[in-house]
Amino acid sequence: MAGSYGCDGVDTGLRFSLPTWRLTRWLTDSGQDTPADIRAALIASLFGTLPIFAGGVMNTLMISGVVAWRRPEPLYISWLVLEILLAVVRVTILRSALRNAARGGKTHTDIYIVLALLWACSVGYGVFVTFINQDWLAATLAGVSCGAMAGGICFRNYGAPRLVAAMIFLSLGPMCLGALFAGEYVTAIVFIQIPFYLVSMTIASQRLRRILVSTMLAERENERRASLDVLTGLSNRAGLEAALDRICSGARVHDSAAALFYMDMDDFKIINDTHGHAAGDHVLKTVAQRMRAMLRVDDVAARIGGDEFIVLVTGIDATAALRLGNHLLRDVGQPIALADGSRVNVGLSIGIAIISGANRKAQAILDSADAALYRAKARGGRCCSIAGLPDGEDARETGDAAATA
Numbered sequence: 001m002a003g004s005y006g007c008d009g010v011d012t013g014l015r016f017s018l019p020t021w022r023l024t025r026w027l028t029d030s031g032q033d034t035p036a037d038i039r040a041a042l043i044a045s046l047f048g049t050l051p052i053f054a055g056g057v058m059n060t061l062m063i064s065g066v067v068a069w070r071r072p073e074p075l076y077i078s079w080l081v082l083e084i085l086l087a088v089v090r091v092t093i094l095r096s097a098l099r100n101a102a103r104g105g106k107t108h109t110d111i112y113i114v115l116a117l118l119w120a121c122s123v124g125y126g127v128f129v130t131f132i133n134q135d136w137l138a139a140t141l142a143g144v145s146c147g148a149m150a151g152g153i154c155f156r157n158y159g160a161p162r163l164v165a166a167m168i169f170l171s172l173g174p175m176c177l178g179a180l181f182a183g184e185y186v187t188a189i190v191f192i193q194i195p196f197y198l199v200s201m202t203i204a205s206q207r208l209r210r211i212l213v214s215t216m217l218a219e220r221e222n223e224r225r226a227s228l229d230v231l232t233g234l235s236n237r238a239g240l241e242a243a244l245d246r247i248c249s250g251a252r253v254h255d256s257a258a259a260l261f262y263m264d265m266d267d268f269k270i271i272n273d274t275h276g277h278a279a280g281d282h283v284l285k286t287v288a289q290r291m292r293a294m295l296r297v298d299d300v301a302a303r304i305g306g307d308e309f310i311v312l313v314t315g316i317d318a319t320a321a322l323r324l325g326n327h328l329l330r331d332v333g334q335p336i337a338l339a340d341g342s343r344v345n346v347g348l349s350i351g352i353a354i355i356s357g358a359n360r361k362a363q364a365i366l367d368s369a370d371a372a373l374y375r376a377k378a379r380g381g382r383c384c385s386i387a388g389l390p391d392g393e394d395a396r397e398t399g400d401a402a403a404t405a
Contacts, residue, residue, distance in 0.1 A: 014101035028160040042159035120167040124174035131178025158208035232288035235302035258355040259321040262369035265307040266347035266381040325384035349376040352386040
């Protein structure tokens with residue numbers, strides 16, 4: 001599903017289906033180097049700028065209606081009927097897409113794009129029939145209207161420059177064909193105007209897309225940096241809170257278990273006081289690297305204070321959480337070599353809280369893990385304690401896990 005970045009008037013909560021047909025995928029292709037989320041936002045932008053969409057529909061309906069009223073001939077009447085049918089179908093599909101996008105349903109993006117091409121064909125058809133009938137008043141109305149709409153096509157669909165080029169070609173191209181049959185040499189000027197217009201609008205849409213993509217990349221990088229701890233590269237408190245809210249929401253919906261590990265380094269102040277803050281920073285970075293290496297890609301590791309870390313692991317129960325906690329104690333606690341050649345031993349105390357359907361409030365989970373951490377500290381540190389288990393039981397589990405590690 002494609003999600004909107006809030007550009008072009010599209011609600012950020014909407015999710016639009018990605019194109020699946022070969023033609024529509026090609027028309028909306030944004031390059032292999034475009035990140036998936038930005039590609040999705042570009043697709044969502046095609047459903048935005050509703051005033052331009054409404055203006056284009058009303059414009060072609062009025063022009064075709066005036067021409068058919070002025071000269072009620074089969075060709076002009078057929079143009080009006082075609083515009084009415086396309087307007088009804090396009091508005092229906094767009095309303096359905098916006099409604100389904102809000103619910104996370106299928107938005108028929110392929111049909112929506114094909115209908116845009118058919119609308120461009122109908123505009124081109126209207127220009128063509130006015131030219132071949134040598135009705136210059138109608139041709140002027142249709143031609144000026146068509147040229148004006150080319151700008152709207154560019155600014156509404158700049159997320160897909162190939163689609164822009166195709167729509168302008170289908171709407172303005174027939175004007176060249178009509179000029180061949182018109183018998184007026186002066187109309188040959190369109191053979192210069194139309195290619196120039198096609199190229200300039202396509203280039204404009206490409207530039208607008210590049211600006212949009214650059215802006216999205218900058219926003220995403222700013223958001224990423226805002227959620228990272230500068231020293232260790234782990235998530236910071238803001239990143240942790242977002243991840244915890246997401247996991248808690250998943251626990252509510254799917255009743256799946258996860259675990260929060262609240263960790264505090266034992267005697268870290270002694271390392272700072274003895275070896276200096278530079279050595280302390282090196283120890284923190286090393287601990288973070290070891291911690292990250294033990295986790296899966298989807299797991300979250302965060303540094304929330306001087307020597308405090310939190311890890312979020314999904315799909316894990318209490319027994320597995322205790323086992324992982326003891327692996328963290330063993331692997332993270334290996335000696336660390338400092339720049340002066342000396343080595344320091346690092347200890348951890350870990351408090352664990354299980355996140356499940358019955359325990360899914362973020363602050364309550366943090367409080368439970370914090371209380372378990374204090375229990376581990378009270379037992380002398382360098383051990384795990386799990387919230388909700390008696391001291392003897394989680395100490396026994398911890399010892400068993402350590403023995404089998």
